[in-house]
Amino acid sequence: MDVNKETLSLGAMEKITSLAKRRGFIFQGSEIYGGYQGFWDYGPLGTELKKNIKNEWWKSMVYGREDVVGLDAAIIMSPVVWDKSGHLKNFVEPLIECKTCHKRFKADDEASVQRHEKEHGGKGNWTEPKTFNNLTEVLLGTTEPKEKAYLRGEITQGVFVNFKNVTDSTRVKIPFGIAQIGKAFRNEITPGNFTFRSREFEQMELEYFVKPDEKRSKESFEDWKEIRKKWYEDLGIDGKKLRFHDHEPDKRAHYARYATDLEYDAPFGWSEFEGIHHRGDFDLGNHGLKYTDPETGEEYTPWVIETSGGVDRALLFFLIDSYFEDPSAGSGQVARVILKLHPRLAPYKVAVFPLLKNKLELVEKAREIYKTLKKDLNVVWDDRGNIGKRYFAQDEIGTPWCVTVDFESLDDGTVTVRDRDSAKQTRVDIDKLTNFFQTELSK
Numbered sequence: 143m144d145v146n147k148e149t150l151s152l153g154a155m156e157k158i159t160s161l162a163k164r165r166g167f168i169f170q171g172s173e174i175y176g177g178y179q180g181f182w183d184y185g186p187l188g189t190e191l192k193k194n195i196k197n198e199w200w201k202s203m204v205y206g207r208e209d210v211v212g213l214d215a216a217i218i219m220s221p222v223v224w225d226k227s228g229h230l231k232n233f234v235e236p237l238i239e240c241k242t243c244h245k246r247f248k249a250d251d252e253a254s255v256q257r258h259e260k261e262h263g264g265k266g267n268w269t270e271p272k273t274f275n276n277l278t279e280v281l282l283g284t285t286e287p288k289e290k291a292y293l294r295g296e297i298t299q300g301v302f303v304n305f306k307n308v309t310d311s312t313r314v315k316i317p318f319g320i321a322q323i324g325k326a327f328r329n330e331i332t333p334g335n336f337t338f339r340s341r342e343f344e345q346m347e348l349e350y351f352v353k354p355d356e357k358r359s360k361e362s363f364e365d366w367k368e369i370r371k372k373w374y375e376d377l378g379i380d381g382k383k384l385r386f387h388d389h390e391p392d393k394r395a396h397y398a399r400y401a402t403d404l405e406y407d408a409p410f411g412w413s414e415f416e417g418i419h420h421r422g423d424f425d426l427g428n429h430g431l432k433y434t435d436p437e438t439g440e441e442y443t444p445w446v447i448e449t450s451g452g453v454d455r456a457l458l459f460f461l462i463d464s465y466f467e468d469p470s471a472g473s474g475q476v477a478r479v480i481l482k483l484h485p486r487l488a489p490y491k492v493a494v495f496p497l498l499k500n501k502l503e504l505v506e507k508a509r510e511i512y513k514t515l516k517k518d519l520n521v522v523w524d525d526r527g528n529i530g531k532r533y534f535a536q537d538e539i540g541t542p543w544c545v546t547v548d549f550e551s552l553d554d555g556t557v558t559v560r561d562r563d564s565a566k567q568t569r570v571d572i573d574k575l576t577n578f579f580q581t582e583l584s585k
């Protein structure tokens with residue numbers, strides 16, 4: 143049974159969050175002190191999954207292209223950047239405060255406002271809406287007053303302010319892109335839906351610079367929409383659960399010529415995990431930056447198409463989308479859970495077991511295989527319980543293959559390789575194992 147289709151309910155998110163904590167994907171931030179709202183820590187497996195998502199993105203967006211280079215800009219930039227970018231003025235939300243208990247809410251978040259009024263017997267006593275800037279302030283320096291700066295509210299600006307550095311130091315020519323992955327911070331008033339809306343999050347973004355040309359830039363925008371949707375599909379997200387949600391002209395940011403959100407059909411509703419925006423010359427224009435065509439000498443302000451994805455959101459949706467339950471194959475009352483993560487995303491690629499942990503020859507052979515595979519792949523060792531329980535434990539964290547060393551292995555130099563999704567078992571020569579997995583992973 144696929145919980146995503148058949149038993150989709152509020153229970154689905156509880157199952158995901160419970161699995162995430164139990165198996166070490168995601169923990170609440172500062173949990174031993176009661177947690178800290180809007181912050182999350184990635185456990186041993188979550189860290190691997192996140193790293194794999196970022197690697198796949200980088201491989202596709204940078205290594206797989208001739209026209210994109212990478213960048214890693216600082217999280218704290220001169221406050222002038224945020225003034226010029228318009229964030230000090232425009233990165234704001236209207237906020238109201240409950241006069242009774244001083245809790246704050248977004249003025250336009252009617253559901254939360256009504257819920258809160260119920261706590262006071264259905265009556266609200268609110269302040270007038272006041273604008274609230276979402277940038278997170280930090281204080282720097284040793285002399286008073288300390289200098290006020292900001293944790294970046296988006297990673298994008300780091301690319302724009304380095305536009306000239308990149309064109310001067312590399313051989314990129316328009317059209318070209320600058321890719322970046324990094325943390326950003328928003329002083330969210332109402333973080334929620336697990337890691338979906340957090341105060342600290344990671345973005346993976348491409349800024350693709352094109353000539354100011356209405357028709358060709360629109361084509362580039364459409365191309366990037368398809369490239370990005372395909373990327374998620376290639377890594378296993380069900381295409382039926384993806385859609386584009388175009389921003390209506392009156393809803394899009396004033397500078398955006400076109401904007402669309404790539405949305406996922408999450409248990410808590412259709413939710414954005416990537417924005418594709420045609421930002422025109424707004425950003426480079428704000429910073430007074432221009433481009434000179436090296437061949438014609440023509441000078442202009444390039445237009446930019448942006449693809450802005452959330453690493454944490456992608457991770458959450460990969461977890462949700464890969465979660466399957468098979469009640470017919472569980473142990474007792476518990477259904478068998480299979481995380482059908484794409485093998486390239488799976489935290490561990492292979493688990494290695496000796497059939498019996500008290501047979502020294504089997505353990506030695508299995509250790510040898512484990513150490514050899516570990517040179518190239520993230521491999522895990524398991525010798526607890528019986529084979530069935532070990533499969534169960536590996537399925538639940540998405541390990542695509544389990545290798546079992548049995549008595550036959552000692553005679554003929556082969557092992558059993560068991561496939562997570564089909565539960566099919568095949569015999570593979572021990573000396574061909576690395577090659578076998580590398581081939582599977584390159585599919």
Ligand SMILES: [Zn+2]
Binds near residue numbers: 242244245262
């Ligand atoms: Zn109140």
